[in-house]
Amino acid sequence: MSAHFGESLETSLPRRMRRGPKVLAIAGVVLVVAVIVSAFVNLPYYALTPGTAQNVGLQIGVPASLNQNHPGSIDLVDVEVTPVRAIDWIYYELDSNASLISSAAIQGPETNSQYDTEGVLDMSDAQQAATVVALTQLGYHVTVTPNGSLVYALDPGSPGESALEVGDVIVAVGAKPVTTPVALSTALAPYQPGQSVTMTYRPYPKGVSRKVTFNTGVWRLQGTGANQQLACTPTNVKSSWPIAKLVEVKGQTYLGSKQHPGHATACIGVLDAEPSYAISKLPFQVNLNSEGIVGPSAGLAFTLGLMQKLDRGNLTNGMQVAATGTMSVTGQIGAIGGIQQKTVAVRSAGASIFLVPQANYAAAEKYAGSKLKVFAVSTISQALKVLERFGGRIEKPAG
Helix, strand or coil: CCCCCCCCHHHHCCHHHHCHHHHHHHHHHHHHHHHHHHCCCEEEEEEEEEEEEEEHHHHEECCCCCCCCCCCEEEEEEEEEEEEEHHHHHHHHHCCCCEEEEHHHHHCCCCHHHHHHHHHHHHHHHHHHHHHHHHHHCCCCCCEEEEEEEEEEECCCCHHHHHCCCCEEEEEECCEECCCHHHHHHHHCCCCCCCEEEEEEEECCCCCCEEEEEECEEEEEECCHHHCEEEEEECCCCCCCCECEEEEECCEEEECCCCCCCEECEECCEEEEEEEEEECCCCCCCEECCCCCCCCCCHHHHHHHHHHHHCCCCCCCCCEEEECCEECCCCEEECCCCHHHHHHHHHHHCCCEEEEEHHHHHHHHHHCCCCCEEEEECEHHHHHHHHHHCCCCCCCCCC
8 A cells, every 4th residue: 555645654654664673773782782792701711723833943042053054944833722702702613723622621720820830830841851851862961850849730728729839849748858749649648637737848940948837638529420529628627528538559549448448638739740850050051942832742842953953963854844742851752732723733834744742643643634744752762763764863962
């Protein structure tokens, strides 16, 4: 039906149709507000995306008289870890090279400060191990001595959390010296829950020794079913969680059973401890610069990169070699995270060989493509043998 003369088209339309533009305007405003809000709302996730593969030799300093300028490179590869905002969620979900990881899976119970400190400790340990292993492989004499138990993670609310910090190195419990994490457990074994304990510690890496006295806690069972876990709680704090009855069998601690009833066990709340080492004076100055990269996964790359700098032969035979993996002072290579993103970064950088820990090999091979050769290595000796297969060689400068 046509509108009457003199009557506007708007007033002649049905009422529901006339409301349309207003509804669309309101919806538009709501959408704009939602987008703005989502840009400021952080979700409990991190996005792992490919980082870069860069020549680690550019971050290694040795005396000019020893520096070898070989063709080829050892590449350190990293991963971008980005907090996820609500507005970013769909973008990362659609990115085949991104992985969304819960904050709890990455950070665990640690505070932001503790988590950041752990990353710095990891890199420091990686650099120390890389220096020891590289120089030893090249024939230099380097002495490594265990000198304490490095606090790597503390149980929230435990007695130790109020007395110690992540990064402290425990060197004694009472009058008993502590040189390793195992020695720490052994020294604490005679203590009863709630008993006073005095610990000697120093801040990592070379702080002045201090003493702290506090009461030990007791292990309790928190949660139910698959979520049940041990928590170190002060004995003077009331709790509905039952005290855990623990027993040690052949050096391993288990929950008690009918055959092994177990008993209440003292604790301080150190969830994770790593060995701390002192190394002898080096034959010359070595400088490994991480330039803001944290974590332990650069250990293998730093080791091979330092060898490439000092080796009179040519470890890479002119090839672009990428490497990732933790490194221990004994030359053992350990697993790392973010292997999918690291493999993509290595492939994009044009490297021809990628050395990865055994546990990460299958995933790296999946994303390597047709040109990148991936090799699984568990020790520094295995890594060197792979490079020797492609013409790499070592000429030890130490004779």
